[in-house]
Amino acid sequence: MLIDSHSHIDTEAFDADRAATIARARAAGVHAQIVPAIARHGWAHLRQICQAHAGLYPAYGLHPMAVAQHEPQHLLDLAAIIKDEQPLAIGECGLDLFVEGLDRDQQYHYFNAQLELARDHDLPVIVHARRAFDEVAACLRRIGGLRGVVHSFSGSRQQAEQFWKLGFSLGIGGPLTYPRARRLRDIVARMPAEFLLLETDSPDQPLHGHQGQRNEPALLVEVLAVAASLRQQSEADLAAETTANARRLFNLPQVSR
Numbered sequence: 730m731l732i733d734s735h736s737h738i739d740t741e742a743f744d745a746d747r748a749a750t751i752a753r754a755r756a757a758g759v760h761a762q763i764v765p766a767i768a769r770h771g772w773a774h775l776r777q778i779c780q781a782h783a784g785l786y787p788a789y790g791l792h793p794m795a796v797a798q799h800e801p802q803h804l805l806d807l808a809a810i811i812k813d814e815q816p817l818a819i820g821e822c823g824l825d826l827f828v829e830g831l832d833r834d835q836q837y838h839y840f841n842a843q844l845e846l847a848r849d850h851d852l853p854v855i856v857h858a859r860r861a862f863d864e865v866a867a868c869l870r871r872i873g874g875l876r877g878v879v880h881s882f883s884g885s886r887q888q889a890e891q892f893w894k895l896g897f898s899l900g901i902g903g904p905l906t907y908p909r910a911r912r913l914r915d916i917v918a919r920m921p922a923e924f925l926l927l928e929t930d931s932p933d934q935p936l937h938g939h940q941g942q943r944n945e946p947a948l949l950v951e952v953l954a955v956a957a958s959l960r961q962q963s964e965a966d967l968a969a970e971t972t973a974n975a976r977r978l979f980n981l982p983q984v985s986r
Contacts, residue, residue: 731953731968732975733946735821735855735880735900735928736762738785739771739778742932742943751782754946758968760784762946763979765821765855765880768795769803772810786981788818788855790843793825793836804842811850817979818877819847820855824868827860837868844872853877853978856897862888869895878926878978881934882913889916898924898978903934903944906955918959926978927952927971 733754743750754762765788766775772789779785789810791799810816822843824836847854854877858865862884869875869892879892880900889899901917904910917925929952932943936951950964953971957964975981 730972731757731759731927731949732972732981733759733762733929733931733949734878734926734975734979735902736764736931736946737767737933738762738931738946739764739775740932743945747778748782750945750947751784754949755784757947757950759946759949761786761975761981763788763818763855763975765792765818766790767792767821768798769800769806770798772806776814786817786979788820789814789816790820790822790855791839792821793823793831793840793857794828796831796835796839799835799839804839804846807843808846811846811852816852817981818853818855819843819850820877821857821880822854823857824861824865825857825859826864840865841868841872844868844875847877848872848874855880857881858884862891866891866895869897876978880928881930882916885912886916889920893921893924898926898974900926900928901956902928902930902952903936903948905952905959906937908937914955914959917956918961922960922967922970923974925956925971926975927956 761784775787779787856879876896878898878900882899929946929949931945935942935944957967
């Protein structure tokens with residue numbers, strides 16, 4: 730039994746076959762998905778999708794890659810939805826210093842504001858960090874009192890240790906399945922089990938052997954298989970550990986079949 734700790738099952742990529750995709754995931758053993766938001770305009774649709782399908786849990790936030798769409802009012806809206814709905818996390822939020830043309834000052838503004846909301850409401854954060862691991866860690870340290878996950882981690886061992894010391898988990902997905910990902914594979918092989926979460930980032934980040942295809946939560950079992958092999962433990966044991974990690978971080982109920 731697995732939890733996909735980062736799935737965008739609400740996006741238009743799944744509009745044609747969302748129910749079938751969720752059914753395939755459940756048949757594969759993926760019984761819950763954390764579904765982070767991207768921008769304010771998508772929150773209502775995200776809520777609707779998660780209410781319509783058991784095992785989907787929404788998180789609300791403002792993604793750095795959509796920074797041009799964010800407005801100051803959206804932070805007030807986020808505070809309101811936290812109060813009204815008590816979601817399990819804030820996110821997806823963070824910093825993206827890879828994509829050109831994204832306003833860095835605005836990224837920092839919205840990221841720090843969301844971290845403050847997470848601290849004040851005692852909620853975990855789902856963090857996007859691309860070419861920005863040290864910068865993100867600095868923000869987390871400065872705000873303080875936070876917990877969460879750095880999704881799709883691809884940094885160094887030293888950067889990973891920064892996040893563990895801050896109490897943050899690492900979300901590991903499709904990139905791990907590529908044999909050339911030696912640094913990431915070494916980190917996953919040796920990292921403390923309590924900080925490991927599995928994810929797909931569906932529909933993005935297709936796995937090795939699925940290049941050019943839409944990613945989906947059912948394929949989380951392939952990420953599990955690679956991670957278990959690297960850690961030299963059974964898939965069942967690692968599934969149990971990562972599921973317990975996700976349940977603890979997001980305060981999820983017991984996952985049922």
